[in-house]
Amino acid sequence: MQVISTIFELRARLSGERAIAFVPTMGNLHEGHLDLMRQARNHGSCVVASIFVNPLQFGPNEDFEQYPRTLDADCAKLQVLVDVVFTPAVNEMYPVQQTVFVEPPPIADELCGAARPGHFRGMATVVLKLLNIVQPQVALFGKKDYQQLHIIRQLVAQLNLPVCLIGGETVRAADGLALSSRNQYLTGAQRSEAVFLSLTLQGMRQAIVQGARNFELLQQQAAQSLAGRGWGVDYVSVRDQSDLQPAGVGSRELVILAAARLGKTRLLDNIEVRVVA
Numbered sequence: 001m002q003v004i005s006t007i008f009e010l011r012a013r014l015s016g017e018r019a020i021a022f023v024p025t026m027g028n029l030h031e032g033h034l035d036l037m038r039q040a041r042n043h044g045s046c047v048v049a050s051i052f053v054n055p056l057q058f059g060p061n062e063d064f065e066q067y068p069r070t071l072d073a074d075c076a077k078l079q080v081l082v083d084v085v086f087t088p089a090v091n092e093m094y095p096v097q098q099t100v101f102v103e104p105p106p107i108a109d110e111l112c113g114a115a116r117p118g119h120f121r122g123m124a125t126v127v128l129k130l131l132n133i134v135q136p137q138v139a140l141f142g143k144k145d146y147q148q149l150h151i152i153r154q155l156v157a158q159l160n161l162p163v164c165l166i167g168g169e170t171v172r173a174a175d176g177l178a179l180s181s182r183n184q185y186l187t188g189a190q191r192s193e194a195v196f197l198s199l200t201l202q203g204m205r206q207a208i209v210q211g212a213r214n215f216e217l218l219q220q221q222a223a224q225s226l227a228g229r230g231w232g233v234d235y236v237s238v239r240d241q242s243d244l245q246p247a248g249v250g251s252r253e254l255v256i257l258a259a260a261r262l263g264k265t266r267l268l269d270n271i272e273v274r275v276v277a
């Protein structure tokens with residue numbers, strides 16, 4: 001495995017490669033990331049990972065400075081899984097002040113975008129830059145960041161990028177908590193409580209499968225139940241998988257998405273539901 005931190009060297013290394021599978025990350029790698037790296041091997045003869053904590057996608061009061069940076073441990077985990085790790089510094093990715101941005105679709109202002117203005121613009125901008133730098137045939141992203149993956153799909157389709165996207169299933173701890181780099185911010189008591197986010201979504205899915213169609217009511221009940229346990233709820237929302245618009249009675253492929261805070265730690269989760277007519 002080669003660790004490369006400049007765009008010039010990376011392009012030279014990848015110039016002869018014809019089947020690159022790429023997994024962009026912000027590091028602090030967990031089993032969810034590693035699962036994507038393993039899948040990547042099925043899609044390319046050269047697997048590239050990137051580790052870059054992108055300042056553009058953090059708001060002024062967010063955790064950019066505190067975001068866990070564990071490069072040595074990450075590289076050790078990647079050693080047998082990838083061929084190249086791209087680890088640019090901030091001034092390599094942004095040598096001049098970035099004044100050209102990707103304008104994400106309007107859905108970027110809803111759900112996570114409502115609490116994190118500018119987040120998806122910064123995310124989409126760095127993803128486009130990374131895709132341009134690596135030029136992979138396949139790129140893999142986790143479905144845990146469902147809205148992010150949806151926006152990246154729009155980016156790739158609407159800007160005609162020659163890359164095939166693959167969404168990896170969310171990897172969970174034994175109790176059901178979706179793996180996330182931010183889980184390590186949780187205290188012991190918060191970690192025990194955290195499982196209720198996925199349990200809440202599972203309960204909603206069961207209700208929908210059993211015929212519940214008043215999504216507004218389900219959302220309210222779930223948000224109230226989490227708030228009653230001490231969570232700060234940003235949203236619980238039942239959406240149509242295809243466009244992430246609020247699900248209607250005719251929607252068949254649904255996704256229930258939630259973001260909620262335990263203390264200062266914001267956790268995300270989602271669960272897909274297919275309903276039969």
Ligand code: PAF
Nearest residue numbers: 024025026054123126145
């Ligand atoms: O999901 C992430 O880790 C980041 O948002 C991404 C896609 C690597 C862009 O910085």
